[in-house]
Amino acid sequence: MRVGLLTGGGDVPGLNAAIRAVVKRGVGEHGHHIVGFRNGWKGVAEGDIQPLTRADIRNVLPIGGTLLGTARFHPHAVEGGMDAVMSTIENEHIDALICIGGDGTLHAASKVAEAGVKVVAIPKTIDNDVWATESSIGFDTAVTIATEAIDRIHTTAESHNRVMIVEVMGRTAGWIAATAGIAGGAEIVLAPERPFDIDQVVRFLKHRHRAHASFSIVVVAEGATPAEGTSMDYEMQVGQFGQIVAGGISDRLKHEIEQRTGFDTRVTVLGHIQRGGTPTAADRILGSRFGVAAIDAVTRGEDRVMTAVQDGEVVLVPLAEVAGRVKHVPDSLLDVARALA
Secondary structure, three states: OEEEEEEOOOOOOOHHHHHHHHHHHHHHOOOOEEEEEOOHHHHHHHOOEEEEOHHHHOOOOOOOOOOOOOOOOOHHHOOOHHHHHHHHHHHOOOOEEEEEEOHHHHHHHHHHHHOOOOEEEEEEOOOOOEOOOOOOEOHHHHHHHHHHHHHHHHHHHHHHOOEEEEEEOOOOOOHHHHHHHHHHOOOEEEOOOOOEOHHHHHHHHHHHHHHOOOOEEEEEEOOOOEOOOOOOOOOOOEOOOOOEOOOHHHHHHHHHHHHHHOOOEEEEEOHHHHHOOOOOHHHHHHHHHHHHHHHHHHHHOOOOEEEEEEOOEEEEEEHHHOOOOEOOOOHHHHHHHHHOO
16 A cells, blocks of 8 residues: 655654654555655645655654654645645555644545545644544643743742743643643643633732742643633734734733732743654654554554544544544643642
């Protein structure tokens, strides 16, 4: 078989582990030819290919990013995009396609599958918001990086008696904010799932600083918003691909907290640092497990499915159940963050 392979959307640590697993298992065990497409769906549309052999994936496990490159390109949203994709699939004699990506890439995968291409998907996103899987490639590394940053910020916050706001990624789901906030001992965690009341935030900070501490850590997801009817107006700024402009919510929080409390308040926006660099062991293992499961599924003739972790086991779930859905942080986890304030 000739199996196409692509990585789409934002890069995350652990992608190369998945690529490596697909190639090693696909070539060594099943005798397939693996054809990589550069720069995600854009590469499929343009016919930009890179044949992948065992030599191409040597020593890539500890390397972040993706050796195939990636781009935010959705063929179903571009005039002529789907026709170009189908033409490349036919010209390159691709029997099946393995797509590694987040919600946008997986939604595109579902559209390509509907057009008649055999597709198996692998979830990756540091936001951890892909439906039906307990974890996605890149999430563990992002939480590890964010937790270390919070640990470091604690020391300078305490030394200077400051309120320190740490903004992490999380457009519609606050998985990084909640887990890193708990692991790093943040006093306040603000997530998209639970709009906040700035008056309550200010009251808590004033009480804490009067009663037993001279500093506080506030972790906020980039997609967090004030609740309707509260005393803070805020309009989220977005870029051309719908991504949230970094620093928007944290800068506004800094202004509100300083004006209402008089406390010296500083902002740290982690941004792309969260998804760069060396992947953790957990992400290398998850990427490897997903890669093996995906190429095995292709070999069995599986179609329109995504690899997922459920109860610690790698399973296959229908792609149609995943596309367009968001896995939100459960109330129980947000309650733990609040209880430990």
